[in-house]
Amino acid sequence: MKSLLLVFLAGFICSCSQKENAPIQPNIVLINIDDMGWKDVGFMGSEYYETPNLDALAQQGMVFTNGYASAANCAPSRACLMTGQWTTRHGIYTVASSERGNPKHRKLIPTKNTTTLANEHTVFPQILQQNGYTTCHAGKWHLSDNPLDFGFDKNIGGGHNGHPSSYYPPYKNVKIETGKSEHLTDLVMEQTVAFVDSVSGPFFLYYSPYAVHTPIQPITALLGKYENKSATHGQYNPAYATMVENLDRNIGLLLSKLKEKDHFKHTLIVFTSDNGGLYGITQQKPLRAGKGSYYEGGIREPFFFIWKDRIQPNTKNDVPITNLDLFPTLLEAAGIDYQEQSLDGTNVLPILYGSEGQLERELYWHFPIYLQAYDVDNNENRDPLFRTRPGSVIRDGDWKLHYYFEDQGMELYNLKEDIGEQRNLVLEYPEKAEELLEQLKLWWESTDAPIPSTLNPDYEE
Known part of the structure; x- marks a missing residue:
């Protein structure tokens, strides 16, 4: 009897010890801003926009200088983020119709676009929910x-609105x-803070405010400050700047609530944007360029991770x-x-923990449709009429190749030497261009990527 009691006590102590030593599931906060560019925040070098809360937060973790969205506009980027899959898997390539712009300027019939994420696709919040997480979506959804x-x-x-x-x-x-707040960004955060205030157990918060997407409607009280600031590196839009600062203020409210509830030290926080x-x-x-373009200005994003005692603070990584990696x-x-x-x-935790230094892989973007220019008189696109014509892009190491389906045109850049994509190196490095094109062709085949080839009868040369 005594021996049985000892066995029972030993088992009980072992069980308690295992529970005490079991890893605690972290809370996860994913902040996905709408239309915020790579340099629209102070920690990435903006001297015009003011983002003190984000700047301080970024210092507590790892900032990625080569962070990308998987698409250059809202809906496809968000579908890729949620499914962890390239656009060729879910078929969401743009917002609304793929036949954008004047028909007489479109040489090809574009691939038909999907506007709603099919239920057959699993998104990671579903998996978190199935594994004990309380999940909250706050702000823009756009996929259903x-x-x-x-x-x-x-x-x-x-909702489905963009x-x-x-x-x-x-x-x-x-x-x-x-609620008490009137401005939409403030109201979304008011209810987000209420969620954090009430939740217990591990939670996942997808904070995806509509800001700083159009319409550009200023915070009147902040306008004077920015109207009196000098333009820097092409940034001078006082109304937009007030929206950026107000967004930063709201993120500060969220951080304060996480700390008040003693969640901050147990929370993995990711910050990024859905496109340029x-x-x-x-x-x-x-x-070069911006939203809707597959030059760097359209797809490179501010991107950082913080997780107290897990991710080294004050670190940068190139x-x-x-966002497919999330x-x-x-x-x-x-x-x-x-x-x-x-x-x-790819799981990038080894990079975040500092145990691995590189990822041996290529990055791909596929856009078999048209997206008209935002402003035909002021842009840095391949041609003034479209932000993007049908094409694909591959980045392999420092090399980046743009390929266009209308004319089989190619642009080759070395981003280490030419981050602004100003010098097309196709004629200087034809073998590298062909090598990357062959990699693209293999990727098209492996993902069953739609390649538009039917001529548009309404096209006028």
């Missing part, structure tokens, strides 16, 4: 009518409960990463083994 159908327990203002009709009431196309800043409103010098990385951080769906991103 209701994010509650895709693994979220709570929805704050998310931007608000107005940031001031009535918001019209944004369905959200009223809208050229004509903001610029990302020395990067390894190219993409699906496997966040699940790994949560201790969830997931192998049911083929993922195109």
Whole structure:
């Protein structure tokens, strides 16, 4: 009897010890800003926009200088982020129709666009929810009518709409409960803070405000400060600057609440944007072009991770990463083994922990459709009529190749030497261009990428 009691006590002590030593699932906060460019924040070098909360937060973790969105505009980037898969897997290439711009300027019939994420695709919030996480979506969703159908327990203002009709009431196309705040960015954060205040156990917060997408509607109290500031590196839009600062102020409120509830030290925080800043409103010098373009200004983003006592603070990393990497990385951080769906991103926790230095892989973008210019008189696109004509892009190391389906044109850049993509090296390095083109062709085949080839009868040369 005595020996049985000892065995029982030993087992009980062992069980308690295992529970005490078991890894605690972190809270996860993913901040995905709308249309914020690579250099629209202080920690990436802006001297015009003021983002003190984000600048201080970035210093507490690892900033990636080569962070990318997987697409150059909203809906496809968000579909890639949520599914961990390239656009060729889910078929969302743009917002609304793929037949953008004047028909007489489109040489090819573009690939038909998908506007709603199919239920057959698993998104990572569903997996977190199935593994004990309370999940909240706050702000812009854009992939279906209701994010509650895709693994979220709570929805704050998310629907199929890509931007608000107005940031001031009535918001019209944004369905959200009223509160003390009137400005939409403030109201979304008011309810987000209430969620953090009430939740217990591990939680996932997808904070995806509509800001700083159009319409550009200023915070009146802040306008005078920016009207009196000098333009720097092409950045001078006082109204937009007030939206950036107000967004930063709201993120500060979220951070304060996380600390008040003693969540901050147990929370992995990721910050990025869904695509580049809208050229004509903001610029990302020395990067070329902006939202909708597959030059660096359209796809390179501010990107950082912080996780107290896990990620070394005050670090910068030039390894190219993409928002496709968030699906496997966040699940790994949560201790969830997931192998049911083929993922195109990579778990970057070893990079974040400092145990690995590089990722041996290529990055791909595929855009078999048209997207008209935002401003035909002020842009840095390949031609003034379109931000993007049908094509694909590959980045391999420092080399980046643009390939266009209309004319089989190619542009080759070495980003280490020419981050602004000003000097096309195709004629100087034809073998490198052909090597990258062959890699693109293999990728098209492996992903069953649609290649537009049918001539448009309405086209006029």
